[in-house]
Structures are given as C-alpha cells and as structure tokens.
Amino acid sequence: MLKTANRVLLGLLGLGLFALGGGALLGGLDLQRRWGFDVPGWWPFRGPDDVVLGVEGRTRWREEGWWWPAVIAALVVLLALLLWWLVAQLRKDRLGQILVDSKDGATTQLNGHALENVMEEEVQTLDGVSRAHVRLTGRRTAPVARVRLWLEPDGEPEQILGRLSRETLTRAKDSAGLDRLPSKVRLRQVRHGAHRVD
Structure with a gap:
C-alpha cells in the first residue's frame, strides 16, 4: 500500500x-x-x-478576512502531510506481527520482533558466526527473513548457510505455522585488527 x-x-x-x-x-x-x-x-x-503571481493576484483577496487564515491553514495541512510522508519513508519495513494459522479456523498473532530475537540468538550460537542480525519483512501472512551474518575468519560459509537453512529457518517456519519462509542472507567476514603483545 x-x-x-x-x-x-x-x-x-x-x-x-x-x-x-x-x-x-x-x-x-x-x-x-x-x-x-x-x-x-x-x-x-x-x-x-x-x-x-501578478499585482492583481496578490491583492485580489486582501479585503477578505477569511483569505489569509485559509491560506495559512492549507499550508499547515500540506506541511503536515509532507512530514507524515517523510516519516513513512524513514520508517523501517519490519513486521510487528505475523499471522499464525492455528489450523482450527482461527488465526493468532505472533510478535515479529520476538521471533527475530530468537532467530538471532540461535544463529549466533553457530560455529563461525561472530554476530547476526535478523529482520522480518514482507506481509504478515508471508514474511521474508533478511539475515546478515558476520563470520569469523575461520567460519565456513557453506556449512553455516546449511545449518541456518536446516535448523534456524526451518524451526522459525514451523513455530510460526508458515508454509514457507523465504530468506535473503548476507555474509560478511569480521576483520580483526592486529594486537600488540608486550
């Protein structure tokens, strides 16, 4: 929308x-x-x-008492709409809630931020992962997981991605009752600076 x-x-x-x-x-x-x-x-x-705006246009409504308040009110409304639009652009497209089908005809809402936190904690326990950030986007009925991983220098991307897909994403999909949970994963390697030893 x-x-x-x-x-x-x-x-x-x-x-x-x-x-x-x-x-x-x-x-x-x-x-x-x-x-x-x-x-x-x-x-x-x-x-x-x-x-x-010529002289006639500038002075046409000068005698009317309602003109300038109406112009100022219209400009204030326009400014408020433009500010709302700006705030809407800056807002992150994270999912606050995920709709879970409980298979009994009713739907339940799952807190999206809580699921993100659980997934982050689980991914950070994987060998070779230094840090992780998970964000759920998309629609409430069809979320998409955006995962950023910072890998240790000895981390093996193929193994980490395999475990992420088999374990973390599968568990999140099953716990939310989703048919599928597509994901986009970005990998970065952590760069450790040289430390002086005395």
Whole structure:
C-alpha cells in the first residue's frame, strides 16, 4: 500500500513540477512568440517579463478576512502531510506481527520482533558466526527473513548457510505455522585488527 501511494504521489508531484517548469521555460524564453503559437488565456507565463503571481493576484483577496487564515491553514495541512510522508519513508519495513494459522479456523498473532530475537540468538550460537542480525519483512501472512551474518575468519560459509537453512529457518517456519519462509542472507567476514603483545 505504501509503495503504491509513494508512486502515485511522486508521479503527481513530478507531473506538476514538470508542467510548472515547462510553463516557466515557455514564457521565460518567449517561445510562443518565437514559434508562432498562442497559449490559453488563463496561462500565467506569457512572456519573459511575466511573474507567477501578478499585482492583481496578490491583492485580489486582501479585503477578505477569511483569505489569509485559509491560506495559512492549507499550508499547515500540506506541511503536515509532507512530514507524515517523510516519516513513512524513514520508517523501517519490519513486521510487528505475523499471522499464525492455528489450523482450527482461527488465526493468532505472533510478535515479529520476538521471533527475530530468537532467530538471532540461535544463529549466533553457530560455529563461525561472530554476530547476526535478523529482520522480518514482507506481509504478515508471508514474511521474508533478511539475515546478515558476520563470520569469523575461520567460519565456513557453506556449512553455516546449511545449518541456518536446516535448523534456524526451518524451526522459525514451523513455530510460526508458515508454509514457507523465504530468506535473503548476507555474509560478511569480521576483520580483526592486529594486537600488540608486550
């Protein structure tokens, strides 16, 4: 839902800015006179000396007591929406809850953060793993495990990945009652600096 809203909002914002920039460029370069075409009567940019908001536009509503409060209220609402959008972009796409099918017609919710913590602790006990970070993303009914592993210099990636798949991910999938738990695993090797021995 958020990705769709992002695309729609970015598309509308892009089209609006493109139209505004194109109109300013059209008037600023006086292209309608040079190329011999006419622009609609409501078009604000008719030549290089035109401005976005002329004297008449700036002073038309000056006598109305409701005008400036309405403009300020609209700008505050717009600012609040833009701030909400920014916060939504910065929010992590972690799953707070996972829906577990209890096979009796009812569904139960499992805390996603608790499952992440259990998986992290289990992965960190594997030989050759220095540190692990697990994050569950996706939908509540179809989570995806994103696993980052920091391996010790003597860690064997093939064995670690095999145990991760056979043990940790399988146990997490079974405990959550999921048909499948796809995973994306990133491996990094821990670099130990040289230590001086006196």
